[in-house]
Amino acid sequence: MTFPIKEKGHRHRVVFKRRRMPGTNPPSSSASASSTLDRALSSDPQDLHQQPGFVIEELPSGDEGLDFLSGGLGHPVAMATSAAMIPDLFTTPPCIRDPLNTGTSQLQDETIQECLPYLSGAEYGLEYNAQGVPHLDRKRHIPFLHKSLRNLPAPYVVADASRPWMFYWALTGLYAMGEDITQYRDRLISTVRPIQNATGGFGGGNGQMSHLAPTYAITLSLAMVGGEEALDLIDRKAMWKWLGALKQSNGAFQMSIGGEEDVRGAYCAVVLISILGLPLELSPESPSWSPEHTTLLSGLPEWVAKCQTFEGGISGKPDAESHGAYAFCALACLCILGDPRAIIPKYLDVPRLISWLSARQYAPEGGFAGRTNKLVDGCYSHWVGGCWPLLEACLEGPSPSHSSSESYSIKKPALEALGRSLYSREGLIRYILCCCQDETKRGGLRDKPSHNSDSYHTCYVLAGLSSAQHKWHFNATGNPMEAGLTRSSAYQWTSEKVVEDSQIYDEEDRVRTLHPVFVIPEGAAEEARAHFSSKEAF
């Protein structure tokens, strides 16, 4: 049941005023892969200069006192009341706040002020349910994604090298919202055919060099729409050779020949190897081939391990800063290489990783940020949110090895007691449904209220929502160490709905499941894998 409570907005003493902030757009905290798109996809270039800002009252300056110790006191904004059914966790600023003001705290304060009206049921134009949560506005988001696959105007030229992502984001998002995506099969096939290079892999468009990101996006899109014609258009033999050329002697993969090497490369490459059932053997033509380095996977998990930082999170490449998007890539990569219960603790410091990952969730926003001291952003609903099922699987189930049997068997009941999750599903769902939905006719999902929706955010916010609404199980078969060798562990996941007595969203707002490793419809990767494994070696 739904009833609008927006009329009650006047009860709040929220003092925020929208104003233009000339030239001071908050730097986007989204993964950079998306940021050019952020700009490209904002329909109106003027928007960049019209992000709402919030005037924040002067901080009580002067003595450090103990003001900052007491929740809300001395904080720029006091929420007087909020709808009874919304926990105050989501309607009040954090209870500890340092008085020292810096660029970071300024942006963080502004973001809280930006989100609070949405979270506390006070945003005009949104209809909240009894729990203070708006419905998922499918009737606007679905056309938004369909539209993103139609002809695009000239300013999208900046997306010319990442157009295949548009296919993947739209198809994934549409599927999550219940659409039949096979309607796009024929057009997808004729669209991607000229993008494949005879030397293996796909580029960003016709005549562009092959690159792992578009190759990943296209391969998964083809797997999603399914069918022999779609799957068989991929030249697996050429792909295998090309992957060999991308493989580096340190274990990593370059994104394109001569391109950068990072954790995305590791993840994209193993997704391709796994789904397409490619031989692991490294072509001797590969520049990285040596007697000690004979497979596409040689040294790969060891290289991924080097990306864990002192903070516990994962960086894009060794020496860099922990970042949510790379954390997902690293974990998903490992979960393709082996049984999560064995391989994750083998290569990563799990307690530090969990600590770091958990600290990415903020209140009152409820959503995830990508890095320490950065802002919440809807896309991390997937990049950070999507790490949880993989880590939870790592902590659950029977022991993966002798040495740690004791510790792992003990953890199971603890997780069970927590509603079987390590993060706040409620927080994430509130952030997504309250703050990430574009409430205008435009539709689509977004980073945060001050940002325009785009198909990247629409896809990954929905993926995060799906993950928060479902529980994934890793169905262990036999010895976890063996599972790793057969590389079948990525196909042993099943899901169930998370049903709670105090569910904050209505059942109609539950979206479909996406595979926790491949992030495409549950079952699609399995079918593609079966299709290719029935083929003779090339």
Next chain:
Amino acid sequence: MAPKAPKAPKAQPKAPDPPEEYPTISAKLQAEYLASRPYQVLKDTKGLSNLSASEKAAYANYRFLETGVWKTWGAAQQKEFLKTVETQKIPTPLPLPRDLGRDNKGREIASYTPEGFAQFRKKERQLSGLRRESARFRERREKARRKQKGRGIEDSEGEIEDERNRRKFIGVLQGKKMGIYEGDPRWDDVVPIPQDDGEGALAAIAYSDEYAEAMGYLRAVMAAKEHSPRVLDLTEHIISMNAAHYTVWLYRASTLFALEYPIDKELSWVNEVALENQKNYQIWHHRQLLIDTLYPTISSDPTAIHALETSERDFMTQMFDQDAKNYHVWSYRQYLVRKLNLFNTTELQSIEVLLRSDVRNNSAWSHRFFVVFSDPAYCTPGSAATAHDPRIPADIADREIGFAKAATFEAPQNQSPWNYIRGVLRKAGRELASLEAFAEEFVKLPSESGEGEDVRSSHALDFLADVWAEKDETAKADTALRLLGDKYDRIRRNYWEWRRGLLDAGVEGKMKGLSVEDVS
């Protein structure tokens, strides 16, 4: 009257043309058409039976003219006929005006005014003249090229410039600007490859003509594996329209190296592009490729290295002025530190500047950790970031702990220095408990009666929970974790509860032991 008759009516239809009187060229042509057939008009208006004999005779002769029958007659007969036509002043009938078609803007040419049409015709004549000249130019160049197998066609700059202007003029005359490359004689030898978009392509982008043309030429030079100075111009042009185009960047890099183009020149160009494209990935990888190429040439020259170090640092400072957490700039910086061996105090100081302006800049903290704990002077090569490195000197660890502590006092709820402290302790192989007293500066647990609780940092509380777990002071650890879940960091309640569960089982320490061992 009869013989003179034809003259009189003839003069009438072909009255002096006042051009203004015709609103359009088609009206004018139609009028001229009729004016060349006075006897047809006469017959149509009066009817054949009402014509005088001489008019009838003139009409008959006109018909002979119109049909061309007279050409089948004998020579003598023809001669006589033409003479009659002349004396009767029968004009030669003009052909029916043909459809003039449309101009390049889609307008019916028939709707032009007569003088507009005259101008149009004049332009067309000019155009075809220019096109002929241009075609001759191309042919000549093509021949020369074939003779010289592609390289070095020796045309004078003047000639090329003339041709360039000619094409510009053609563009103006045809009312449709010629593409940049189409209009540039230097590109005549390249046949652009249009984009194959497949049928009914999804998310097809409506490229500007400029972008579409440039990409057509890029596909062509890439197919021909051409690495020449003009490729640098072409890639620069495309990058100015779409800086996120990895193919263009990679192809530009390979061209630079093939041409042994001066790296410093390229670096300063890249600086401009980077400042305009803050979030761009490709630029930083490109820069890395440049440094990789430059470095071997200066590696034995400390002055050159130092100059590079300084200019790179200055440039990054400029970038950080706009966004001090730009992930790509920081990643590049980590690369540069390793490449140029910048594990030095200047590097640390430049990070401190950033931290002084924003102590919450986690990217700066993260970089500091890398610089301090990867320094080959005293670190174990390849030691994992989360692993104990026994070679870390105690004074370095002390210094870093001191640095982070000071920052913590500035803003106790800032997570960055807390993470940093944990990192340092792990690296140095020290117990968390060694900083128990420090963390307790920010935390007072409530007494049994529930009084005196004072928590100024949830991170301190988290830290202490681990300290107390380490020391087997389980009850205190449990209180800390409960406070976190219930009060100070409620959004992470499940996590804190899970930690409590580990505490009960006493496995936390073991788990840590396990992972550290396995990683190192």
